[in-house]
Amino acid sequence: MLKGVLIDWGGVLTVGLAEAIAEWIVVERLDEAHYRQVMRELIVHAYENTENGENTIHALERGEISGLDFERDLAARLLTTDGVPPVAEGLLNRMFSRFHRVEPMYEMLREARAAGLRTCLLSNSWANEYPREGWEDFFDEVVISGEIGMRKPEPRIFEHALGRLGLAGQECVFVDDIEANIEAARRFGIVGVHHRDPDLTIAELETLFQVSLR
Incomplete structure (x- = not known):
């Protein structure tokens, strides 16, 4: 029973994740194609190709690294439509505010x-x-x-x-x-x-x- x-x-x-992220990408003025390429590699590794070892998402989700450390790492990988990285501090809370x-x-x-x-x-x-x-x-x-x-x-x-x-x-x-x-x-x-x-x-x-x- x-x-x-x-x-x-x-x-x-x-x-849904797609809806929330799409809204955030617009507000954050991110280069969408570049963002999706970066995140696809991280997410696929984190949830599908786990035999390839750990990545920063694993550490973040377990609380082994701080949110700010992850934000700095992620922001350095991303680009805005102006061709520069987004502001790192508060990046995650800005993203999750769309959920x-x-x-x-x-x-x-x-x-x-x-x-x-x-x-x-x-x-x-x-x-x-x-x-x-x-x-x-x-x-x-x-x-x-x-x-x-x-x-x-x-x-x-x-x-x-x-x-x-x-x-x-x-x-x-x-x-x-x-x-x-x-x-x-x-x-x-x-x-x-x-x-x-x-x-x-x-x-x-x-x-x-x-x-x-x-």
Whole structure:
């Protein structure tokens, strides 16, 4: 019997990554093609070609380097439309300010808790400031990578989150927008839901839990 929901933040409880980043690129006046080339290499290495060793995203998500150190490194790789690097300090918070909250997903969590399900935020952080006001209404537990020195898709972060919830993998569903993270969760028997659209995700969760979540 399914009893718990593990859920990502950026791109799941917020607007999609593509939408948020596209808005930020315009406001930051970045050279978009150059930005996407730089980030594609970093993200693919961080989540797909992990056999090639560590990179700065791994260290950032575990809290092993400061946000400012990462901002300086990233800013040095990027260019604005004026052909110069963007301002490094505050770069990440400016980017994450575009990750606007998706209310139906939060209401889903409220309904899930009302139905007796346990909920856990399971997020890889980039030294960003999370909008935590009212989180006690939505989450029984909060697991943020940079605060505990573990990151998705490492197995130990799933073990940690399950322990915090007091549930077995087979009793939980995990919602994320990155397939590598979902595959890692499935190795614990956790049911994976690949988030692409709020309505589709909520409908899938309602089917899994056999309860209304709207």
